[in-house]
Amino acid sequence: MDEKKKHPALILMFGATGDLAKRKLYPALYQLYKKNDNFAVIGLARRPHTNLSFRELVGHSLSTEEAQIGAFLERFYYQSLDIEKPESFLALKELSDKLDVRYDLGGNRIFYLSLAPRFFAPAAQNIKKSGLTETSGWKHLIIEKPFGHDLTSAAALNDQLLQVFDEKEIYRIDHYLGKEMIQNIEALRFANPIFESVWNHRHISNVQITSSEMIGVGERASYYDQTGALLDMVQNHIMQMVALTAMEPPSRFDTEDIRDEKVKVFKSIRPISGHDIVNQVVKGQYIGGILPDGTEVRSYRNEENIKAESTTETYVAARFYIDNYRWSGVPFYIRTGKRMAAKSTQIVIQFKDIPQNPYFYHFEAVMPNLLVIHVQPDEGLSLKLNVKNFDQADSTIPISMNFCNNSKDANYNSDAYERLLSDCLKGDSTNFTRWDEVAYSWSLMDSIVAAWKEEHVPLDFYEAGSMGPSSADRLLARDGFHWWPLSETDPPIRA
Numbered sequence: 001m002d003e004k005k006k007h008p009a010l011i012l013m014f015g016a017t018g019d020l021a022k023r024k025l026y027p028a029l030y031q032l033y034k035k036n037d038n039f040a041v042i043g044l045a046r047r048p049h050t051n052l053s054f055r056e057l058v059g060h061s062l063s064t065e066e067a068q069i070g071a072f073l074e075r076f077y078y079q080s081l082d083i084e085k086p087e088s089f090l091a092l093k094e095l096s097d098k099l100d101v102r103y104d105l106g107g108n109r110i111f112y113l114s115l116a117p118r119f120f121a122p123a124a125q126n127i128k129k130s131g132l133t134e135t136s137g138w139k140h141l142i143i144e145k146p147f148g149h150d151l152t153s154a155a156a157l158n159d160q161l162l163q164v165f166d167e168k169e170i171y172r173i174d175h176y177l178g179k180e181m182i183q184n185i186e187a188l189r190f191a192n193p194i195f196e197s198v199w200n201h202r203h204i205s206n207v208q209i210t211s212s213e214m215i216g217v218g219e220r221a222s223y224y225d226q227t228g229a230l231l232d233m234v235q236n237h238i239m240q241m242v243a244l245t246a247m248e249p250p251s252r253f254d255t256e257d258i259r260d261e262k263v264k265v266f267k268s269i270r271p272i273s274g275h276d277i278v279n280q281v282v283k284g285q286y287i288g289g290i291l292p293d294g295t296e297v298r299s300y301r302n303e304e305n306i307k308a309e310s311t312t313e314t315y316v317a318a319r320f321y322i323d324n325y326r327w328s329g330v331p332f333y334i335r336t337g338k339r340m341a342a343k344s345t346q347i348v349i350q351f352k353d354i355p356q357n358p359y360f361y362h363f364e365a366v367m368p369n370l371l372v373i374h375v376q377p378d379e380g381l382s383l384k385l386n387v388k389n390f391d392q393a394d395s396t397i398p399i400s401m402n403f404c405n406n407s408k409d410a411n412y413n414s415d416a417y418e419r420l421l422s423d424c425l426k427g428d429s430t431n432f433t434r435w436d437e438v439a440y441s442w443s444l445m446d447s448i449v450a451a452w453k454e455e456h457v458p459l460d461f462y463e464a465g466s467m468g469p470s471s472a473d474r475l476l477a478r479d480g481f482h483w484w485p486l487s488e489t490d491p492p493i494r495a
């Protein structure tokens with residue numbers, strides 16, 4: 001074995017011919033290979049492939065002609081397998097054992113389930129029955145989203161997985177946790193006393209988390225119509241951003257302590273009960289409209305494979321309160337949707353206004369200080385401050401101090417999947433979700449879904465190319481706030 005190679009493991013890639021594998025996982029593995037991670041991959045799916053034709057498929061998913069690509073592709077093997085036919089797992093054990101020896105992988109195995117959710121449990125059961133988990137090294141299961149569709153189904157899935165893997169061996173992917181600026185929240189908060197000392201209800205008036213997309217439902221239409229924005233985006237990505245923004249500093253920066261602190265946030269979120277729902281959650285669906293680039297797009301109900309009378313929400317906005325000492329009375333507003341005016345994920349921390357004293361200074365029009373964490377597409381931070389207006393002694397103008405992370409290396413920024421795969425190879429599950437985080441988040445979503453059903457919350461329509469229905473503006477206006485327009489939160493400037 002090459003002396004420099006590290007983190008040996010055999011990766012059993014279920015769903016190896018699928019969209020996620022081609023678009024994200026193979027490019028991520030290539031980057032890890034270049035960083036000298038020592039793995040071999042067995043691609044698994046039903047359609048027939050030879051090792052050679054599978055290597056071609058993997059090669060086509062990479063946008064590179066670098067010299068190393070041949071050596072990288074040689075580590076890919078293929079076996080046709082149907083999850084629903086346990087007998088097709090038998091030959092897999094033999095091939096796995098052989099590759100283990102050939103590449104000196106120490107018996108370490110990653111089972112990556114890049115499959116439709118209905119296959120997660122049967123895949124795990126068949127992995128066990130075929131003896132693949134009986135290995136001399138470690139075994140990790142990476143499981144894609146969605147992890148259930150409510151608390152009951154998630155708990156049932158979890159129970160089935162626990163028959164094969166321990167909790168510490170289960171790596172539930174939330175790819176937002178692999179994003180650079182999401183990982184940066186901890187450093188920003190806990191390595192900068194100037195922020196941590198004001199990170200509470202005394203100084204922060206509200207927090208706004210936006211994750212907007214310009215795309216519609218595309219090829220995911222049938223899945224999306226049964227799921228909606230609440231379960232597709234809020235249950236996982238948005239709730240994780242809430243938890244990281246709100247959590248207490250862990251006593252130690254290790255995996256379980258960090259996860260414990262996130263769980264405490266979930267436990268402290270005020271449940272949204274029946275009659276409150278109308279004032280707390282907005283449900284929207286897009287109608288036709290024009291995107292900022294001039295493209296005219298049709299309504300959700302006119303999309304292919306969407307029912308004409310569908311009431312599935314393509315937009316959600318909500319207000320959460322975290323009932324603990326730090327966040328008492330501070331609203332956390334979240335919104336996410338499709339066919340919105342911009343693709344943007346950002347967290348805006350709005351600080352409290354200066355004291356209102358007319359004799360103090362002519363500061364009537366002072367903008368609040370904002371700290372903006374730009375998650376995507378731009379990655380960085382901006383801090384909005386006020387300075388004296390250069391021409392007028394008695395008024396201020398807002399300025400912005402920016403840090404742009406993704407302009408540092410224009411050629412390559414590591415991707416979320418690369419970071420998460422790398423963590424899994426190293427056995428670090430900090431940036432994967434633990435079962436109790438998932439369970440608390442589902443329980444909150446379940447209460448919203450139940451309240452939606454009981455209270456007949458109206459479905460508010462919004463034009464494609466807008467930032468959502470006007471009811472979402474009223475959600476904040478009732479508290480004396482407004483959504484910060486993306487134009488005012490200044491994405492950092494690319495170099």
Ligand code: NAP
Nearest residue numbers: 015016017018019020045046047081082083114115144145
């Ligand atoms: P996909 O394109 O539909 O791929 C599904 C894969 O599963 C294919 O390789 C398919 O190959 C294989 N498969 C289907 N039935 C099988 C069976 N009975 N036995 C063995 N293999 C079978 O799906 P995807 O978009 O890659 O998504 C995979 C997972 O990632 C899903 O859980 C999804 O929710 C999640 N995810 C995807 C994305 C994304 O951007 N695509 C993003 C986030 C999460 P054969 O037809 O040859 O069997």
